[in-house]
Amino acid sequence: MLAVMKWDELxxxxxxxxxxxxxxxxxxxxxxxxxxxxxxxxFDEFEERLRIARHVLASRLKKLSQAGILAKMPxxxxxxxxxxxxxxxxxxxxxxxxxxxxWGDRYLCGGQGPAMQRRHRLCGHVxxxxxxxxxxxxxxxxxxxxxxxxxxxxxxxAVPFARRRG
Amino acid sequence: MLAVMKWDELxxxxxxxxxxxxxxxxxxxxxxxxxxxxxxxxFDEFEERLRIARHVLASRLKKLSQAGILAKMPxxxxxxxxxxxxxxxxxxxxxxxxxxxxWGDRYLCGGQGPAMQRRHRLCGHVxxxxxxxxxxxxxxxxxxxxxxxxxxxxxxxAVPFARRRG
Numbered sequence: 001m002l003a004v005m006k007w008d009e010l011x012x013x014x015x016x017x018x019x020x021x022x023x024x025x026x027x028x029x030x031x032x033x034x035x036x037x038x039x040x041x042x043f044d045e046f047e048e049r050l051r052i053a054r055h056v057l058a059s060r061l062k063k064l065s066q067a068g069i070l071a072k073m074p075x076x077x078x079x080x081x082x083x084x085x086x087x088x089x090x091x092x093x094x095x096x097x098x099x100x101x102x103w104g105d106r107y108l109c110g111g112q113g114p115a116m117q118r119r120h121r122l123c124g125h126v127x128x129x130x131x132x133x134x135x136x137x138x139x140x141x142x143x144x145x146x147x148x149x150x151x152x153x154x155x156x157x158a159v160p161f162a163r164r165r166g
Numbered sequence: 167m168l169a170v171m172k173w174d175e176l177x178x179x180x181x182x183x184x185x186x187x188x189x190x191x192x193x194x195x196x197x198x199x200x201x202x203x204x205x206x207x208x209f210d211e212f213e214e215r216l217r218i219a220r221h222v223l224a225s226r227l228k229k230l231s232q233a234g235i236l237a238k239m240p241x242x243x244x245x246x247x248x249x250x251x252x253x254x255x256x257x258x259x260x261x262x263x264x265x266x267x268x269w270g271d272r273y274l275c276g277g278q279g280p281a282m283q284r285r286h287r288l289c290g291h292v293x294x295x296x297x298x299x300x301x302x303x304x305x306x307x308x309x310x311x312x313x314x315x316x317x318x319x320x321x322x323x324a325v326p327f328a329r330r331r332g
Contacts, residue, residue, distance in 0.1 A: 007193060014281035016270025017200050017263060023274070024266070027173060027191045034183050037308055039327035049326060068273070086308075089273050094308040095297040096269065097183060099262035100190070104182025105316075107234070107255050108189070113317035115180035116325060121310045123302035131261040132298040136289035142203055142252075142260040144287045150271075151279035159282060160215060161205035 014157060023067045024093075028052055029060050030100070036070065036090065037097055041083035069093065098129050180323060189233045190259075194218055195226050196266070202236065202256065203263055207249035235259065264295050 010022030024030055028050070035049050046057055061084055064070040069090040072082045098118070105114040118127040131140040147159050176188030190196055194216065201215055212223055227250055230236040235256040238248045264284070271280040284293040297306040313325050 011274075015200070015267075016275060016280050016282070017267040018197060018270075019274040020266045020270035021193070021196055025193045025196065027187070027193065030187055030191065031184060034181070035326075038313060038325075045327075091308050092272065093265075093269055094306065094311075096262060096265040098297060098306060098311075099259075099265050100186045101181075101183040103259055103262065104184075104186035106258065108177075108185040109182060109318055114182050115316055115319040115323055116182070116313055117316035119312045119314055120299045120301065120304075120306070121312055122304055123299060125299065125301040127299055127306065127311060129297045129306045130300050131264060131295045133286045133289060133291065133293055134296050135286065135291040137303075138286075138288055140260065140264060140286070140293065140295045142257050145260075145264075145293060146285045146287055147204060147282055148285055150281055150283035152275055153281040157281055159204075160201075161211075 014153065023063075023069070024096075026060060026063075028056060029064065030097075032057075032060055032064065033069070033090070033093060034097055034101075036084065036086050037094060041075075041085060042081075043084075046084075064090075095129075095131070098127075099131070102129065180319065189229070189235070190262075192226060192229075194222060195230065196263075198223075198226055198230065199235070199256070199259060200263055200267075202250065202252050203260060207241075207251060208247075209250075212250075230256075261295075261297070264293075265297070268295065 007022065007025070010018045010025070013019060024033070031050060032046060035046060040046055040049060043057065043061070046052070046061070047054060050057065061070065065072055065084070068087055070084040071087050073085050075081055075083045101118070119125070120127045132138065133140055149157055149159055173188065173191070176184045176191070179185060190199070197216060198212060201212060206212055206215060209223070209227070212218070212227070213220060216223065227236065231238055231250070234253055236250040237253050239251050241247055241249050285291070286293045298304065299306055315323055315325055
């Protein structure tokens with residue numbers, strides 16, 4: 001009988017995705033981040049949008065702040081009021097948010113299409129973003145990727161299930 | 167006092183990202199998917215890798231199958247044994263997985279770098295994938311995207327917080 005993994009242990013897994021989920025994997029956290037990218041910044045606005053219990057919202061915002069994803073910034077001095085803004089680390093999560101949204105656009109919207117779309121201001125087109133290799137400019141496709149030990153791997157580290165990849 | 171949102175209601179939100187999280191947002195589900203992309207296919211392998219309770223694993227695999235992300239395929243006839251394989255819809259989640267992993271590579275690995283890296287077989291380079299607009303070939307940056315009503319929006323639908331965007 002194997003010991004069951006605790007969620008907090010993810011931070012120590014030799015896998016960046018597991019570590020990221022240790023920070024973001026709570027069910028509400030990614031929805032809070034979605035709202036941040038829509039421009040939501042204040043506690044009461046998050047509460048109204050998400051219909052989430054105040055103590056749950058407070059703990060998730062605290063966790064995101066401690067992780068350096070959101071920063072608390074004053075927007076009023078007397079009385080002092082603060083709002084939550086995405087840091088650069090937070091803004092760098094945008095590909096994850098867009099990836100989740102585009103998958104839903106494709107598979108969960110039925111025939112009528114999505115209720116919201118993203119427009120790329122730089123070129124004016126509706127965005128259907130593609131994950132791309134900057135070296136060869138080709139789209140990234142799962143079957144064309146090999147996972148291998150990286151620079152931070154322990155000496156005895158073997159990529160799980162690498163034997164199966166051909 | 168607002169009614170608290172139930173997780174199951176996400177499927178009916180006019181937001182593709184919320185709907186996707188309704189399918190994937192459970193804390194273990196994205197870790198199961200990560201393992202699928204590493205080549206894990208069999209129940210006992212998932213159990214060993216994730217150290218997750220069998221009934222939890224069974225329910226998550228069932229949910230992923232019902233959502234059309236995994237397909238159960240026989241790999242042995244007598245006795246009949248089945249394994250879980252990514253469908254095309256499942257494979258299309260790869261950008262989300264890579265996005266989560268790359269963010270962790272950047273922010274959660276300390277100085278020594280990640281334990282695992284991805285190599286793009288097409289061109290031979292270590293992958294540092296970039297979300298790109300296929301129309302103008304520029305990287306997608308959060309501040310350069312405008313969210314607007316899409317083709318599936320109800321007549322009275324207004325993009326939340328659109329007033330705040332410049």
